[in-house]
Amino acid sequence: MSNEYPIGLFDSGIGGTSIWKEIHLLLPNENTIYLADSKNAPYGLKSKEEIIELSFKNTEYLLKNNAKIIVVACNTATTNAIKELRQKYKVPFIGIEPAIKPAANQSKTQTIGILATKGTLNSDLFHEKLSLYTNVKVVEQIGHGLVQLIENGDINSPEMEELLESYLKPMVNQNIDYLVLGCSHYPYLIPQIKKIIPSHIKIIDSGEAVARQTKKILQDSNLLNEAKEKSWQKFYTNANPNVLETILNHKQTVFEKDF
Numbered sequence: 505m506s507n508e509y510p511i512g513l514f515d516s517g518i519g520g521t522s523i524w525k526e527i528h529l530l531l532p533n534e535n536t537i538y539l540a541d542s543k544n545a546p547y548g549l550k551s552k553e554e555i556i557e558l559s560f561k562n563t564e565y566l567l568k569n570n571a572k573i574i575v576v577a578c579n580t581a582t583t584n585a586i587k588e589l590r591q592k593y594k595v596p597f598i599g600i601e602p603a604i605k606p607a608a609n610q611s612k613t614q615t616i617g618i619l620a621t622k623g624t625l626n627s628d629l630f631h632e633k634l635s636l637y638t639n640v641k642v643v644e645q646i647g648h649g650l651v652q653l654i655e656n657g658d659i660n661s662p663e664m665e666e667l668l669e670s671y672l673k674p675m676v677n678q679n680i681d682y683l684v685l686g687c688s689h690y691p692y693l694i695p696q697i698k699k700i701i702p703s704h705i706k707i708i709d710s711g712e713a714v715a716r717q718t719k720k721i722l723q724d725s726n727l728l729n730e731a732k733e734k735s736w737q738k739f740y741t742n743a744n745p746n747v748l749e750t751i752l753n754h755k756q757t758v759f760e761k762d763f
């Protein structure tokens with residue numbers, strides 16, 4: 505396998521670009537290929553079997569394009585399908601899970617909030633991780649409708665503000681001091697979230713940790729790209745490319761493709 509082969513990433517839509525940005529920042533030499541499966545978003549409302557099937561489909565496409573490592577840039581796909589992916593394919597996989605550990609370890613009020621999709625919060629893997637932190641109270645909230653609004657480009661809409669207030673205010677009232685964003689779409693909502701929650705509540709997402717883990721696995725596998733040529737980045741979506749281009753600040757070309 506060539507070190508110049510790309511890092512592959514997939515998500516149920518545009519949200520995983522929050523992970524891609526952290527990886528590209530840490531590993532600017534690496535070529536990347538990103539799949540936004542927006543046609544099937546959100547994964548959080550689908551059955552485990554459907555999520556596994558979609559994850560296999562995305563992986564097959566990335567492998568056809570020579571991905572040397574695959575980042576499952578979707579909490580729902582990770583918590584429902586990462587085990588099956590690792591069993592079926594030889595390529596290394598990096599998963600993304602809600603960052604419960606730093607929140608639980610650092611909480612002063614012993615109460616943390618987790619905003620995530622139904623698919624993540626109902627998954628076996630999530631409950632396994634949660635069981636390790638019995639010392640803290642965890643306030644779970646399903647983010648019904650948030651992914652759809654983000655996918656439609658309605659991040660700053662009145663509907664978004666209304667939904668976020670209805671989800672966050674009860675969490676604040678339960679004295680959380682950490683808010684864990686358990687979906688790769690949600691970092692794009694941080695400006696709105698900060699307007700609603702008190703400033704002492706810290707917001708945590710998984711992006712930086714995933715980027716560091718990706719670098720570590722590439723180093724351990726001797727797969728870091730040492731080439732001096734300018735790296736390339738490719739983005740594919742099976743829906744309207746405009747929203748993805750907007751979220752990437754139009755600095756990247758997005759290809760519309762059914763994969």
